[in-house]
Amino acid sequence: MKSYPVFLFDLDGTISESAPGIVKAVQYGLSFVGIHETDPEKLKTFIGPPLNVQMKKLYHMSDEDIVTAVTHFRELYETKGILDCRPYPGLAPFLKEAVDRGHTLAVASSKPEPFVKEIIAHFGFAPYFSVICGSDIGDELKKRGTRDQKARIIRKALSLLEKKGFSPAFLAAHTVMIGDTFYDIEGARENHLPAIGVSYGYGSREELERAGADAIVSSPKELSSLLLS
Incomplete structure (x- = not known):
């Protein structure tokens, strides 16, 4: 890749x-x-x-x-x-190595943004991420499709990265989305981004294949090998 x-x-x-x-x-x-x-x-x-x-x-x-x-x-x-969770084993060293190698990391989650920031901070991952983006409080009650919402959050994250100095053309050519469900892959497609599916999460490999993921990995270690080798 x-x-x-x-x-x-x-x-x-x-x-x-x-x-x-x-x-x-x-x-x-x-x-x-x-x-x-x-x-x-x-x-x-x-x-x-x-x-x-x-x-x-x-x-x-x-x-x-x-x-x-x-x-x-x-x-x-x-x-x-909210804090009854844990990072997947092997993810912390992958994030650290990615940042050490000069990659820019961002989060685009459908979870309300204050919760996203609290969880990332709880894991000690906040220093790794240039942008942490989630939904607005109350979005759970709005009549909006899941795919549309994920695409909108990805667009918001890209917009915040632009404010950090990245050009739209650079982001379009050099950004990859990483997620575990159909909605992540489709949200990336709506923004013309490639997407990697992770089958260690809550979506199945079959779901990710049907969505058209560009690659599918089964562990953070495999994700690291794919993106950092």
């Missing part, structure tokens, strides 16, 4: 193994509208995409019930769940 000076990362399922905190908070939020979900496969689908999209897709919930469930999700997640 060609060398890319700029790496754009998803968070959940790419940097952060965040299932425990998110799943508990989703179960808590859904319980307030009479849904007691225990299926691990269904619960896993809430990691990454906006909550409102998944709730509507899985349970055909009313807008009022979505507001109730998301409000209670936040209640638990913001107080107890």
Whole structure:
């Protein structure tokens, strides 16, 4: 694969193994509208995409019930769940080596931006990232498609990198998106960027292949070999 000076990362399922905190908070939020979900496969689908999209897709919930469930999700997640996560093994040395070699790193996550920044800081990764970009608080309640939202967040991250001095032409030619789901790959495509799928996250290899990922890796070590060799 060609060398890319700029790496754009998803968070959940790419940097952060965040299932425990998110799943508990989703179960808590859904319980307030009479849904007691225990299926691990269904619960896993809430990691990454906006909550409102998944709730509507899985349970055909009313807008009022979505507001109730998301409000209670936040209640638990913001107080107890947000730091119930860990970086994937092998990711820290990869990030450090990438920065030491002169690469510019950024985060583009569908998670609300204050949460993204808190998690990155908790891991001790903040010094590695020139831009940390997430969704606006309240986006979980807006009627916006997941793919559109991811594309918009990637555009926002690119815009912030432009403010750091990178030209649009440089970013278009020298940036690669790294993520674990269809939405990351499609969001990159919407911005005319190549994308690497990571199958160690919450999306399957088949999903990433169908989305048209330019490459798929199964571990942070393999990601490092692909991008830094």
